[in-house]
Amino acid sequence: EAQVTQNPRYLITVTGKKLTVTCSQNMNHEYMSWYRQDPGLGLRQIYYSMNVEVTDKGDVPEGYKVSRKEKRNFPLILESPSPNQTSLYFCASSFARILTDTQYFGPGTRLTVL
Amino acid sequence: SQQGEEDPQALSIQEGENATMNCSYKTSINNLQWYRQNSGRGLVHLILIRSNEREKHSGRLRVTLDTSKKSSSLLITASRAADTASYFCATGTGTASKLTFGTGTRLQVTL
Numbered sequence: 590e591a592q593v594t595q596n597p598r599y600l601i602t603v604t605g606k607k608l609t610v611t612c613s614q615n616m617n618h619e620y621m622s623w624y625r626q627d628p629g630l631g632l633r634q635i636y637y638s639m640n641v642e643v644t645d646k647g648d649v650p651e652g653y654k655v656s657r658k659e660k661r662n663f664p665l666i667l668e669s670p671s672p673n674q675t676s677l678y679f680c681a682s683s684f685a686r687i688l689t690d691t692q693y694f695g696p697g698t699r700l701t702v703l
Numbered sequence: 704s705q706q707g708e709e710d711p712q713a714l715s716i717q718e719g720e721n722a723t724m725n726c727s728y729k730t731s732i733n734n735l736q737w738y739r740q741n742s743g744r745g746l747v748h749l750i751l752i753r754s755n756e757r758e759k760h761s762g763r764l765r766v767t768l769d770t771s772k773k774s775s776s777l778l779i780t781a782s783r784a785a786d787t788a789s790y791f792c793a794t795g796t797g798t799a800s801k802l803t804f805g806t807g808t809r810l811q812v813t814l
Contacts, residue, residue, distance in 0.1 A: 631806040647801060679745060692802060694745035
């Protein structure tokens with residue numbers, strides 16, 4: 590089944606404790622991205638990757654890191670989480686790198702930073 | 704500010720009625736997409752309309768695009784309780800490799 594998977598789905602952590610949210614897609618998509626969703630603010634892009642070893646900042650990259658060592662995986666790293674990073678996070682992928690084609694979303698990771 | 708803004712923010716209708724949601728945006732676009740999100744879950748792509756298209760249909764969905772007014776509408780005909788969800792428009796602009804999402808319309812369909 591074609592899908593985007595994220596782990597963990599739920600995470601409660603404390604300020605400053607490094608964490609990684611994994612994202613994997615099995616559709617051989619070149620383009621992957623991370624979004625955060627907050628009430629009243631919609632979805633905002635954190636980082637995106639157009640291919641292996643190619644990543645770039647989205648609208649709200651501060652406090653986040655990503656890597657793209659393999660085509661299928663695009664982990665989101667919070668080196669020192671803070672309470673303002675409490676949010677619902679989505680990974681997405683798409684086949685086309687241009688014309689912002691249809692994106693396929695993962696199920697989301699609900700992160701709480703205490 | 705958001706590129707895409709949906710209107711209304713919330714909509715409550717009865718099953719069988721039609722639901723119309725609007726999206727306005729600010730800059731020129733390559734395409735506009737509509738997504739659905741069930742509570743707390745991932746977004747699901749519904750339909751994509753390119754900037755040179757004016758109307759598109761998919762099942763019970765009808766999307767229109769007016770580039771002169773920088774607006775789009777999503778019509779869901781004969782709504783069902785299962786259509787209860789949040790609906791987001793997203794715009795793709797220029798050569799930017801990203802979509803910009805609006806804040807969504809929350810649709811409630813009651814029996």
